[in-house]
Amino acid sequence: MNKKGFEMSFKWIFSIIVGIFVLFFAIYAATRFIDIGTTTISTQSTAQLYVLLDPLETSYDYSDNKIIFPVEVKLYNLCSSDGDFGSQIFQLQEKTIGDKWGKLTNQIKSNSKYVFSDSLERGKTFYVSGISFSYPFKVADLIILYSKPYCFEGVEENLRQVFNIFGNTSNVLLENCSTKTNYVQVCSGRSGCAANIVGDENEGYVEKDGKNLYYTGSLIFAAVFSDSSVYECQVARLAKKISNLCEVYKDKVDMTALRVSECSNDVGVKLSALKSVASAVAESNDVSHNFVTQLNDPVAEIFQANEDMSICKVWEGASEGL
Protein backbone atom coordinates (compact mmCIF):
# COMPACT_ATOMS: atom_id res chain seq x y z
CA MET A 1 0.00 0.00 0.00
CA ASN A 2 1.49 3.29 -1.07
CA LYS A 3 0.39 6.02 1.30
CA LYS A 4 1.41 9.41 -0.09
CA GLY A 5 1.37 11.85 2.85
CA PHE A 6 2.50 15.43 3.22
CA GLU A 7 5.48 15.38 5.49
CA MET A 8 6.68 18.61 7.07
CA SER A 9 9.86 18.85 9.03
CA PHE A 10 9.95 20.49 12.46
CA LYS A 11 12.02 23.43 11.19
CA TRP A 12 9.26 24.33 8.70
CA ILE A 13 6.51 24.11 11.34
CA PHE A 14 8.67 26.17 13.73
CA SER A 15 9.49 28.85 11.15
CA ILE A 16 5.84 29.13 9.99
CA ILE A 17 4.57 29.58 13.57
CA VAL A 18 7.25 32.14 14.46
CA GLY A 19 6.84 33.83 11.04
CA ILE A 20 3.08 34.22 11.57
CA PHE A 21 3.72 35.64 15.05
CA VAL A 22 6.33 38.13 13.75
CA LEU A 23 4.13 39.11 10.79
CA PHE A 24 1.05 39.72 12.94
CA PHE A 25 3.11 41.67 15.45
CA ALA A 26 4.54 43.83 12.65
CA ILE A 27 1.10 44.46 11.11
CA TYR A 28 -0.39 45.30 14.54
CA ALA A 29 2.52 47.66 15.36
CA ALA A 30 2.26 49.39 11.96
CA THR A 31 -1.53 49.84 12.32
CA ARG A 32 -1.16 51.26 15.83
CA PHE A 33 1.67 53.49 14.64
CA ILE A 34 -0.44 54.95 11.81
CA ASP A 35 -3.44 55.23 14.14
CA ILE A 36 -1.49 57.14 16.81
CA GLY A 37 0.07 59.33 14.12
CA THR A 38 -3.34 60.27 12.69
CA THR A 39 -4.76 61.02 16.17
CA THR A 40 -1.66 63.12 16.97
CA ILE A 41 -2.00 65.21 13.80
CA SER A 42 -5.74 65.72 14.39
CA THR A 43 -5.14 66.70 18.05
CA GLN A 44 -2.48 69.17 16.90
CA SER A 45 -5.03 70.63 14.45
CA THR A 46 -7.54 71.05 17.30
CA ALA A 47 -4.91 72.75 19.49
CA GLN A 48 -3.94 75.06 16.61
CA LEU A 49 -7.60 75.94 16.18
CA TYR A 50 -7.47 77.77 19.54
CA VAL A 51 -4.31 79.59 18.44
CA LEU A 52 -6.16 80.77 15.32
CA LEU A 53 -9.11 81.95 17.42
CA ASP A 54 -6.96 84.11 19.75
CA PRO A 55 -6.57 87.08 17.36
CA LEU A 56 -10.38 87.40 17.28
CA GLU A 57 -10.33 88.53 20.92
CA THR A 58 -9.30 92.15 20.44
CA SER A 59 -10.27 95.57 21.72
CA TYR A 60 -12.10 96.14 18.42
CA ASP A 61 -15.84 95.53 18.01
CA TYR A 62 -15.45 93.16 15.05
CA SER A 63 -12.78 91.00 13.38
CA ASP A 64 -12.97 87.97 11.13
CA ASN A 65 -10.85 85.17 9.73
CA LYS A 66 -11.03 81.98 7.68
CA ILE A 67 -9.65 78.60 8.79
CA ILE A 68 -8.94 76.08 6.03
CA PHE A 69 -8.19 72.44 6.80
CA PRO A 70 -6.34 70.29 4.24
CA VAL A 71 -9.08 67.63 4.43
CA GLU A 72 -12.77 67.67 5.31
CA VAL A 73 -13.32 67.64 9.09
CA LYS A 74 -16.15 67.27 11.57
CA LEU A 75 -15.79 69.85 14.34
CA TYR A 76 -17.64 69.10 17.56
CA ASN A 77 -18.38 72.14 19.75
CA LEU A 78 -18.85 70.75 23.26
CA CYS A 79 -19.66 73.40 25.82
CA SER A 80 -19.67 72.82 29.57
CA SER A 81 -21.10 75.29 32.10
CA ASP A 82 -19.51 73.57 35.12
CA GLY A 83 -17.03 75.43 37.32
CA ASP A 84 -16.35 79.15 37.90
CA PHE A 85 -16.46 80.01 34.18
CA GLY A 86 -17.50 76.81 32.39
CA SER A 87 -15.38 75.70 29.46
CA GLN A 88 -15.21 75.58 25.70
CA ILE A 89 -14.28 72.12 24.43
CA PHE A 90 -13.42 71.15 20.85
CA GLN A 91 -13.10 67.71 19.33
CA LEU A 92 -12.17 67.00 15.73
CA GLN A 93 -12.63 64.11 13.31
CA GLU A 94 -10.77 64.14 10.00
CA LYS A 95 -11.62 62.34 6.78
CA THR A 96 -9.00 59.68 6.05
CA ILE A 97 -8.06 57.45 3.11
CA GLY A 98 -11.04 55.72 1.51
CA ASP A 99 -13.48 58.52 2.41
CA LYS A 100 -13.80 57.19 5.95
CA TRP A 101 -13.94 59.28 9.10
CA GLY A 102 -10.91 58.89 11.36
CA LYS A 103 -10.88 58.60 15.11
CA LEU A 104 -12.16 61.45 17.29
CA THR A 105 -9.29 63.54 18.62
CA ASN A 106 -8.74 64.18 22.30
CA GLN A 107 -10.83 67.00 23.76
CA ILE A 108 -9.06 70.37 23.85
CA LYS A 109 -10.40 72.73 26.51
CA SER A 110 -10.32 76.49 27.08
CA ASN A 111 -11.98 78.51 29.87
CA SER A 112 -11.67 81.90 28.21
CA LYS A 113 -13.24 81.29 24.78
CA TYR A 114 -16.93 81.57 23.85
CA VAL A 115 -17.49 79.88 20.49
CA PHE A 116 -21.01 79.94 19.06
CA SER A 117 -21.73 77.39 16.31
CA ASP A 118 -23.77 74.28 15.68
CA SER A 119 -22.81 71.32 17.92
CA LEU A 120 -21.42 69.68 14.80
CA GLU A 121 -19.89 71.75 12.01
CA ARG A 122 -18.63 69.95 8.91
CA GLY A 123 -16.45 71.14 6.05
CA LYS A 124 -12.96 72.11 4.91
CA THR A 125 -13.32 75.87 5.32
CA PHE A 126 -14.58 77.45 8.53
CA TYR A 127 -15.47 81.13 8.85
CA VAL A 128 -14.85 82.78 12.21
CA SER A 129 -15.87 86.25 13.40
CA GLY A 130 -15.12 87.90 16.73
CA ILE A 131 -17.82 90.28 18.00
CA SER A 132 -17.53 92.22 21.25
CA PHE A 133 -20.33 91.71 23.79
CA SER A 134 -20.95 94.39 26.45
CA TYR A 135 -23.56 94.02 29.19
CA PRO A 136 -23.15 96.69 30.70
CA PHE A 137 -19.32 96.52 30.59
CA LYS A 138 -17.39 94.48 28.03
CA VAL A 139 -17.98 90.85 28.96
CA ALA A 140 -16.23 88.85 26.22
CA ASP A 141 -15.59 88.55 22.52
CA LEU A 142 -18.16 86.19 21.05
CA ILE A 143 -16.59 83.94 18.43
CA ILE A 144 -19.04 82.97 15.69
CA LEU A 145 -17.96 79.85 13.76
CA TYR A 146 -19.77 78.42 10.73
CA SER A 147 -19.05 76.53 7.53
CA LYS A 148 -22.25 76.80 5.42
CA PRO A 149 -23.24 80.07 3.73
CA TYR A 150 -25.89 82.10 5.61
CA CYS A 151 -28.47 83.99 3.55
CA PHE A 152 -30.11 87.14 5.02
CA GLU A 153 -32.16 88.06 1.93
CA GLY A 154 -35.43 87.56 3.79
CA VAL A 155 -34.76 89.73 6.84
CA GLU A 156 -36.08 93.24 7.45
CA GLU A 157 -33.92 96.19 6.42
CA ASN A 158 -32.98 97.31 9.96
CA LEU A 159 -31.74 93.79 10.78
CA ARG A 160 -29.94 93.50 7.45
CA GLN A 161 -27.96 96.59 8.38
CA VAL A 162 -26.88 94.79 11.56
CA PHE A 163 -25.57 91.79 9.61
CA ASN A 164 -23.76 94.13 7.24
CA ILE A 165 -20.97 94.05 9.86
CA PHE A 166 -19.65 90.78 8.35
CA GLY A 167 -16.63 91.45 6.17
CA ASN A 168 -15.47 90.05 2.83
CA THR A 169 -13.82 87.00 4.38
CA SER A 170 -17.15 85.87 5.83
CA ASN A 171 -19.67 83.57 4.14
CA VAL A 172 -22.68 85.80 4.82
CA LEU A 173 -24.95 86.74 1.91
CA LEU A 174 -27.18 89.78 2.20
CA GLU A 175 -28.47 89.41 -1.39
CA ASN A 176 -28.16 87.13 -4.46
CA CYS A 177 -28.26 83.98 -2.33
CA SER A 178 -29.04 81.86 -5.42
CA THR A 179 -25.34 82.10 -6.39
CA LYS A 180 -24.62 79.60 -3.59
CA THR A 181 -26.05 76.18 -2.84
CA ASN A 182 -26.87 74.49 0.45
CA TYR A 183 -27.16 77.76 2.36
CA VAL A 184 -28.92 78.46 5.68
CA GLN A 185 -31.93 80.72 5.11
CA VAL A 186 -32.46 83.38 7.78
CA CYS A 187 -35.64 85.46 7.80
CA SER A 188 -37.51 87.77 10.15
CA GLY A 189 -41.15 87.75 11.24
CA ARG A 190 -42.17 84.66 9.24
CA SER A 191 -41.84 80.92 9.66
CA GLY A 192 -40.44 78.31 7.25
CA CYS A 193 -36.80 79.40 7.55
CA ALA A 194 -33.89 77.69 9.29
CA ALA A 195 -33.69 80.70 11.64
CA ASN A 196 -36.45 83.27 12.16
CA ILE A 197 -35.61 86.51 13.99
CA VAL A 198 -38.51 87.87 16.04
CA GLY A 199 -37.64 91.29 17.44
CA ASP A 200 -35.38 94.19 16.59
CA GLU A 201 -31.61 94.72 16.57
CA ASN A 202 -31.55 95.33 20.36
CA GLU A 203 -33.71 92.59 21.80
CA GLY A 204 -35.84 89.63 20.76
CA TYR A 205 -35.49 85.93 20.04
CA VAL A 206 -34.51 83.62 17.21
CA GLU A 207 -36.77 80.65 16.41
CA LYS A 208 -34.60 77.66 15.58
CA ASP A 209 -35.50 73.96 15.54
CA GLY A 210 -38.72 74.70 17.46
CA LYS A 211 -36.87 76.56 20.23
CA ASN A 212 -36.62 80.24 21.07
CA LEU A 213 -33.11 81.59 21.64
CA TYR A 214 -33.44 84.97 23.42
CA TYR A 215 -30.89 87.67 22.65
CA THR A 216 -29.86 91.15 23.65
CA GLY A 217 -27.28 93.34 21.90
CA SER A 218 -24.63 91.44 19.93
CA LEU A 219 -25.98 88.10 21.16
CA ILE A 220 -28.25 88.31 18.06
CA PHE A 221 -25.29 87.01 15.97
CA ALA A 222 -24.68 84.16 18.39
CA ALA A 223 -28.37 83.15 18.36
CA VAL A 224 -28.53 83.05 14.55
CA PHE A 225 -25.33 81.05 14.03
CA SER A 226 -25.55 78.46 16.82
CA ASP A 227 -27.89 75.66 17.78
CA SER A 228 -29.94 75.78 20.98
CA SER A 229 -27.75 73.48 23.13
CA VAL A 230 -24.54 75.40 22.38
CA TYR A 231 -26.29 78.79 22.70
CA GLU A 232 -27.93 78.08 26.06
CA CYS A 233 -24.67 76.68 27.49
CA GLN A 234 -22.56 79.61 26.26
CA VAL A 235 -25.10 82.14 27.57
CA ALA A 236 -24.91 80.40 30.99
CA ARG A 237 -21.10 80.79 30.79
CA LEU A 238 -21.50 84.49 29.91
CA ALA A 239 -23.78 84.93 32.95
CA LYS A 240 -21.05 83.37 35.09
CA LYS A 241 -18.49 85.72 33.55
CA ILE A 242 -20.70 88.76 34.27
CA SER A 243 -20.94 87.58 37.88
CA ASN A 244 -17.13 87.27 38.15
CA LEU A 245 -16.55 90.62 36.40
CA CYS A 246 -18.98 92.31 38.81
CA GLU A 247 -16.71 91.18 41.64
CA VAL A 248 -13.59 92.47 39.81
CA TYR A 249 -15.21 95.87 39.16
CA LYS A 250 -16.60 96.11 42.72
CA ASP A 251 -13.13 95.42 44.21
CA LYS A 252 -11.62 97.91 41.76
CA VAL A 253 -14.11 100.61 42.86
CA ASP A 254 -13.21 99.95 46.52
CA MET A 255 -9.46 99.99 45.79
CA THR A 256 -9.63 103.23 43.78
CA ALA A 257 -11.84 104.92 46.41
CA LEU A 258 -9.28 104.13 49.14
CA ARG A 259 -6.63 106.08 47.21
CA VAL A 260 -8.81 108.72 45.50
CA SER A 261 -11.69 109.88 47.70
CA GLU A 262 -13.32 111.68 44.74
CA CYS A 263 -13.91 108.28 43.13
CA SER A 264 -16.13 106.79 45.86
CA ASN A 265 -19.61 105.99 44.49
CA ASP A 266 -22.51 103.59 44.90
CA VAL A 267 -21.84 101.56 41.72
CA GLY A 268 -20.20 98.91 43.93
CA VAL A 269 -23.50 98.18 45.67
CA LYS A 270 -25.31 97.90 42.32
CA LEU A 271 -22.58 95.58 41.04
CA SER A 272 -23.08 93.28 44.04
CA ALA A 273 -26.80 93.07 43.24
CA LEU A 274 -26.08 92.29 39.56
CA LYS A 275 -23.57 89.61 40.60
CA SER A 276 -26.25 87.75 42.61
CA VAL A 277 -28.81 87.90 39.78
CA ALA A 278 -26.25 86.77 37.16
CA SER A 279 -25.18 83.81 39.33
CA ALA A 280 -28.82 82.74 39.72
CA VAL A 281 -29.47 83.09 35.96
CA ALA A 282 -26.42 80.93 35.13
CA GLU A 283 -27.82 78.08 37.21
CA SER A 284 -31.43 78.41 35.96
CA ASN A 285 -33.14 76.18 33.38
CA ASP A 286 -34.31 78.57 30.65
CA VAL A 287 -31.00 80.48 30.66
CA SER A 288 -31.28 82.73 27.58
CA HIS A 289 -34.84 83.82 28.49
CA ASN A 290 -33.84 84.59 32.10
CA PHE A 291 -30.63 86.28 30.92
CA VAL A 292 -32.61 88.82 28.91
CA THR A 293 -35.59 89.30 31.23
CA GLN A 294 -33.87 89.29 34.64
CA LEU A 295 -30.58 91.01 33.83
CA ASN A 296 -31.86 93.82 31.58
CA ASP A 297 -33.05 96.17 34.36
CA PRO A 298 -30.03 95.94 36.70
CA VAL A 299 -27.70 96.18 33.67
CA ALA A 300 -29.47 99.34 32.38
CA GLU A 301 -29.33 100.86 35.90
CA ILE A 302 -25.58 100.21 36.30
CA PHE A 303 -24.88 101.42 32.76
CA GLN A 304 -26.64 104.70 33.52
CA ALA A 305 -24.90 105.08 36.90
CA ASN A 306 -21.51 104.69 35.19
CA GLU A 307 -22.46 107.12 32.40
CA ASP A 308 -23.58 109.72 34.96
CA MET A 309 -20.13 109.83 36.53
CA SER A 310 -18.12 112.63 34.97
CA ILE A 311 -14.83 111.44 36.49
CA CYS A 312 -13.74 108.02 37.75
CA LYS A 313 -15.89 105.93 35.44
CA VAL A 314 -15.64 102.30 36.53
CA TRP A 315 -15.24 101.21 32.92
CA GLU A 316 -14.70 103.14 29.70
CA GLY A 317 -16.03 102.78 26.21
CA ALA A 318 -18.53 99.91 26.40
CA SER A 319 -21.77 100.83 24.67
CA GLU A 320 -25.23 99.59 25.56
CA GLY A 321 -26.65 97.31 22.89
CA LEU A 322 -25.07 97.10 19.43
Add this chain to the structure above:
Amino acid sequence: MRILKNSQRVNLNGHRRVQISNMRAQFKIQQMAFVLMAIFVFFVLVGLFLISMQSRNLNKNAQEIKDEKALKALQSLVDSAELSCGVGVMNCIDADKAMVLKESRAYQNYWDLSGAYLVTIYPRYDEAIECTSTNYPNCNLIRIFGEVAGSCPGNFVALCRKESVNGNVYDNCNLAKIVVCPKEIIVQ
Protein backbone atom coordinates in the same frame (compact mmCIF):
# COMPACT_ATOMS: atom_id res chain seq x y z
CA MET B 1 27.76 -15.29 15.11
CA ARG B 2 29.33 -13.36 12.25
CA ILE B 3 25.91 -12.46 10.84
CA LEU B 4 24.88 -11.24 14.24
CA LYS B 5 28.02 -9.17 14.54
CA ASN B 6 27.39 -7.61 11.11
CA SER B 7 23.83 -6.67 11.93
CA GLN B 8 25.04 -5.20 15.22
CA ARG B 9 27.55 -3.13 13.26
CA VAL B 10 24.81 -1.97 10.90
CA ASN B 11 22.61 -1.02 13.85
CA LEU B 12 25.44 0.79 15.53
CA ASN B 13 26.25 2.72 12.32
CA GLY B 14 22.55 3.53 11.74
CA HIS B 15 22.16 4.73 15.31
CA ARG B 16 25.23 6.97 14.91
CA ARG B 17 23.82 8.35 11.60
CA VAL B 18 20.48 9.13 13.28
CA GLN B 19 22.34 10.77 16.17
CA ILE B 20 24.41 12.93 13.76
CA SER B 21 21.28 13.81 11.73
CA ASN B 22 19.41 14.81 14.95
CA MET B 23 22.30 16.98 16.07
CA ARG B 24 22.44 18.67 12.65
CA ALA B 25 18.64 19.31 12.74
CA GLN B 26 18.87 20.71 16.28
CA PHE B 27 21.72 22.95 15.17
CA LYS B 28 19.64 24.18 12.21
CA ILE B 29 16.61 24.86 14.47
CA GLN B 30 18.84 26.80 16.85
CA GLN B 31 20.35 28.68 13.91
CA MET B 32 16.90 29.55 12.58
CA ALA B 33 15.67 30.55 16.04
CA PHE B 34 18.63 32.88 16.41
CA VAL B 35 18.04 34.37 12.94
CA LEU B 36 14.33 34.89 13.68
CA MET B 37 15.22 36.37 17.07
CA ALA B 38 17.72 38.71 15.40
CA ILE B 39 15.11 39.80 12.80
CA PHE B 40 12.56 40.35 15.57
CA VAL B 41 15.02 42.40 17.68
CA PHE B 42 15.98 44.38 14.56
CA PHE B 43 12.36 45.32 13.85
CA VAL B 44 11.78 46.19 17.52
CA LEU B 45 14.83 48.49 17.43
CA VAL B 46 13.63 50.10 14.18
CA GLY B 47 10.20 50.58 15.78
CA LEU B 48 11.73 52.13 18.90
CA PHE B 49 13.82 54.46 16.74
CA LEU B 50 10.74 55.58 14.79
CA ILE B 51 8.73 56.08 18.00
CA SER B 52 11.54 58.16 19.55
CA MET B 53 11.77 60.24 16.33
CA GLN B 54 8.01 60.76 16.35
CA SER B 55 7.94 61.68 20.04
CA ARG B 56 10.79 64.17 19.47
CA ASN B 57 8.77 65.73 16.61
CA LEU B 58 5.66 65.69 18.78
CA ASN B 59 7.45 67.53 21.63
CA LYS B 60 8.83 70.05 19.12
CA ASN B 61 5.36 70.62 17.62
CA ALA B 62 3.78 70.92 21.08
CA GLN B 63 6.43 73.50 22.06
CA GLU B 64 5.81 75.46 18.83
CA ILE B 65 2.05 75.47 19.44
CA LYS B 66 2.60 76.53 23.07
CA ASP B 67 4.91 79.41 22.05
CA GLU B 68 2.58 80.55 19.27
CA LYS B 69 -0.36 80.32 21.65
CA ALA B 70 1.44 82.42 24.29
CA LEU B 71 2.26 85.08 21.71
CA LYS B 72 -1.33 85.28 20.44
CA ALA B 73 -2.81 85.01 23.95
CA LEU B 74 -0.62 87.93 25.07
CA GLN B 75 -2.58 90.44 22.97
CA SER B 76 -5.97 88.96 23.84
CA LEU B 77 -5.01 89.15 27.57
CA VAL B 78 -4.05 92.83 27.25
CA ASP B 79 -7.36 93.52 25.47
CA SER B 80 -9.46 91.40 27.86
CA ALA B 81 -12.30 92.90 29.87
CA GLU B 82 -10.49 91.89 33.07
CA LEU B 83 -7.33 93.92 32.43
CA SER B 84 -7.83 96.54 29.73
CA CYS B 85 -8.42 100.23 30.47
CA GLY B 86 -11.56 100.17 28.33
CA VAL B 87 -13.09 99.19 24.99
CA GLY B 88 -11.15 100.67 22.06
CA VAL B 89 -8.14 101.62 24.22
CA MET B 90 -5.16 99.71 22.81
CA ASN B 91 -2.23 98.35 24.88
CA CYS B 92 -3.44 99.86 28.14
CA ILE B 93 -3.78 97.92 31.40
CA ASP B 94 -5.73 99.10 34.43
CA ALA B 95 -3.34 98.66 37.38
CA ASP B 96 -6.19 98.48 39.91
CA LYS B 97 -7.82 95.64 37.96
CA ALA B 98 -4.49 93.80 37.79
CA MET B 99 -4.19 94.06 41.60
CA VAL B 100 -7.76 92.77 42.02
CA LEU B 101 -7.05 89.80 39.70
CA LYS B 102 -3.91 89.01 41.69
CA GLU B 103 -6.12 88.39 44.73
CA SER B 104 -8.91 86.60 42.83
CA ARG B 105 -9.08 82.83 43.34
CA ALA B 106 -11.45 82.25 40.40
CA TYR B 107 -9.13 83.88 37.86
CA GLN B 108 -6.03 81.85 38.77
CA ASN B 109 -6.90 79.17 36.18
CA TYR B 110 -9.07 81.16 33.80
CA TRP B 111 -6.64 81.94 30.96
CA ASP B 112 -4.88 79.29 28.91
CA LEU B 113 -1.55 80.50 30.28
CA SER B 114 0.63 79.25 33.11
CA GLY B 115 1.37 82.72 34.46
CA ALA B 116 1.53 86.46 33.82
CA TYR B 117 3.21 89.41 35.48
CA LEU B 118 3.59 93.15 34.96
CA VAL B 119 6.80 95.02 35.60
CA THR B 120 7.10 98.82 35.52
CA ILE B 121 9.87 99.94 33.16
CA TYR B 122 9.51 103.71 33.68
CA PRO B 123 9.79 105.33 36.19
CA ARG B 124 12.75 103.11 37.03
CA TYR B 125 13.14 101.29 40.34
CA ASP B 126 16.55 100.21 41.68
CA GLU B 127 15.18 96.82 42.70
CA ALA B 128 12.08 94.73 42.09
CA ILE B 129 9.40 95.42 44.70
CA GLU B 130 6.49 93.03 44.43
CA CYS B 131 3.10 94.68 44.83
CA THR B 132 0.92 93.63 47.76
CA SER B 133 -2.29 95.13 49.12
CA THR B 134 -0.19 97.03 51.71
CA ASN B 135 2.53 98.59 49.52
CA TYR B 136 0.50 99.23 46.29
CA PRO B 137 1.03 101.53 44.33
CA ASN B 138 4.60 102.05 45.65
CA CYS B 139 5.92 98.94 43.91
CA ASN B 140 6.92 97.83 40.41
CA LEU B 141 6.06 94.14 40.03
CA ILE B 142 2.51 92.72 39.91
CA ARG B 143 2.25 88.93 39.70
CA ILE B 144 -1.22 88.69 38.13
CA PHE B 145 -1.57 84.91 38.29
CA GLY B 146 0.31 81.62 38.17
CA GLU B 147 3.99 80.80 37.95
CA VAL B 148 6.39 82.41 35.49
CA ALA B 149 9.41 80.36 34.38
CA GLY B 150 11.46 79.79 31.22
CA SER B 151 11.40 81.95 28.10
CA CYS B 152 8.11 83.82 27.97
CA PRO B 153 7.01 86.47 25.45
CA GLY B 154 6.26 90.02 26.58
CA ASN B 155 4.87 93.29 25.29
CA PHE B 156 5.12 96.93 26.31
CA VAL B 157 1.93 98.49 27.68
CA ALA B 158 0.71 101.59 29.48
CA LEU B 159 -0.09 100.75 33.10
CA CYS B 160 -2.67 103.26 34.30
CA ARG B 161 -4.48 104.08 37.54
CA LYS B 162 -6.58 106.98 38.84
CA GLU B 163 -4.81 109.55 41.04
CA SER B 164 -5.79 112.98 42.33
CA VAL B 165 -3.90 116.18 43.05
CA ASN B 166 -5.75 118.94 44.91
CA GLY B 167 -9.10 117.36 44.07
CA ASN B 168 -8.29 116.97 40.38
CA VAL B 169 -8.58 113.35 39.24
CA TYR B 170 -6.28 112.25 36.44
CA ASP B 171 -4.95 109.05 34.82
CA ASN B 172 -1.44 108.24 36.07
CA CYS B 173 0.18 106.03 33.43
CA ASN B 174 3.58 104.33 33.59
CA LEU B 175 5.46 102.37 30.94
CA ALA B 176 5.35 98.68 31.81
CA LYS B 177 6.01 95.28 30.30
CA ILE B 178 3.54 92.41 30.50
CA VAL B 179 5.06 88.93 30.34
CA VAL B 180 3.01 85.76 29.85
CA CYS B 181 4.10 82.11 29.93
CA PRO B 182 2.49 79.34 27.87
CA LYS B 183 0.52 76.59 29.52
CA GLU B 184 0.49 72.89 28.73
CA ILE B 185 -2.33 72.30 26.23
CA ILE B 186 -5.17 70.64 28.13
CA VAL B 187 -5.95 67.32 26.47
CA GLN B 188 -8.70 65.25 28.05
